Amino acid sequence: MSRRDRSDAYSFRLLVLTNLLTASIIFFLITNFFLVHENAILSKFRGDETVPLTKPSSDDDNDNNNDNGNGDEHLDNDPSSNHTLEYLNNGLAVYLEAARSLQPITDKVTDHTYQIMYGKFLLPYYHQKPSMKMLEIGLGCDMRYGPGASVNLYKKLFPEAELWEAEYNRRCVERNTKAGKLDGVHVVVGDQGNVTVLDSWIEKSGGNFDVVIDDGGHQNCQIWHSFQKLWPTVNPGGLYFIEDMQVAKNAVYRKATTETCDGNLIVPEKLKEIVDDLLYDTSRKSDIEFIFCQSEACVLGKKHLSSGVGN
Ligand SMILES: C[S@@+](CC[C@H](N)C(=O)[O-])C[C@H]1O[C@@H](n2cnc3c(N)ncnc32)[C@H](O)[C@@H]1O
Numbered sequence: 001m002s003r004r005d006r007s008d009a010y011s012f013r014l015l016v017l018t019n020l021l022t023a024s025i026i027f028f029l030i031t032n033f034f035l036v037h038e039n040a041i042l043s044k045f046r047g048d049e050t051v052p053l054t055k056p057s058s059d060d061d062n063d064n065n066n067d068n069g070n071g072d073e074h075l076d077n078d079p080s081s082n083h084t085l086e087y088l089n090n091g092l093a094v095y096l097e098a099a100r101s102l103q104p105i106t107d108k109v110t111d112h113t114y115q116i117m118y119g120k121f122l123l124p125y126y127h128q129k130p131s132m133k134m135l136e137i138g139l140g141c142d143m144r145y146g147p148g149a150s151v152n153l154y155k156k157l158f159p160e161a162e163l164w165e166a167e168y169n170r171r172c173v174e175r176n177t178k179a180g181k182l183d184g185v186h187v188v189v190g191d192q193g194n195v196t197v198l199d200s201w202i203e204k205s206g207g208n209f210d211v212v213i214d215d216g217g218h219q220n221c222q223i224w225h226s227f228q229k230l231w232p233t234v235n236p237g238g239l240y241f242i243e244d245m246q247v248a249k250n251a252v253y254r255k256a257t258t259e260t261c262d263g264n265l266i267v268p269e270k271l272k273e274i275v276d277d278l279l280y281d282t283s284r285k286s287d288i289e290f291i292f293c294q295s296e297a298c299v300l301g302k303k304h305l306s307s308g309v310g311n
Helices: 003-046 083-088 092-101 115-128 147-156 169-179 195-205 220-233 267-280
Strands: 133-137 162-167 187-191 208-215 234-242 288-294 297-302
Touching: 083 092, 083 115, 092 115, 092 147, 115 208, 115 234, 115 288, 115 297, 133 147, 133 195, 147 162, 162 169, 169 187, 187 195, 195 220, 208 220, 220 234, 220 267, 267 288
Parallel strands: 133 162, 133 208, 162 187, 208 234
Antiparallel strands: 234 297, 288 297
8 A cells, every 4th residue: 555545545534533523522512411401391281381480388289180070189299290280170179278278267268169260260261371360359357267277378379469358347458558468569448339439449449350359258249349330440351259158148248238229139149141242242342251059159250352343
């Protein structure tokens, strides 16, 4: 082999080695990039961007096992599971377990089974919009277990939400505010059956609620009056929950009256009219998109802007 041939062979080997080295470096860089960014890439595909910052202490389960419809199952502690998806897929169980982890436990899950409507609608709503603005009427000052049970639950489940609480009992509100039990919660005071009071609540809060929960006096006229005033302030796509209507036909709950409502009005009957409209009125002028009722309670959904009707 001539000197020139040897030199060519040497150059050829050098070229092969250089290419091999370059290919290895590129391979090394690509695999490392994927390993470092794997979680971000996968979470993008899973749609996990709106992860709430804090999670309920014991909602780590990812097994979608809310089979009995009441969310009455144990959630096991799987640290790898994603609680955000739990809000979407397993809301009943998440709501129930969070409520049971607190003292006192709100009657929403003891005397009632409201984990059903809150699990199906409210937790998924929070998943979509953690900054949601929510008003509850009824702090619980007359409850056997004392005030604040539902507020504590909301703080735990919805740490990023803007929480508003409305209550009739001013002294109870003042006491609890002083004790720091309403820290992080905006409060309005007065009778939900009074026009001026409701106007002042809307003015002080600015309205635009994503969610309203009526767990106040439970008198038909109070509920209906509040609904008429507050429903227009609910944002498109928002939710309006009405609890404890099992007492609606009871004479005690037909005593309160307002300018537009007397003891003849029974809220569940009005809601049945809404159902009739939804089912039979094909003009679909109403801004009510749906109504879902369970035992003793209902939730009404407001039409989304994109539906193009009633907004
Ligand atoms: C059933 S408790 C609320 C329970 C609480 N949300 C919970 O989960 O523990 C009803 C609350 O509504 C308040 N309330 C009663 N009548 C009212 C009215 N007319 N306007 C505003 N609040 C009222 C009561 O003082 C009481 O605090």
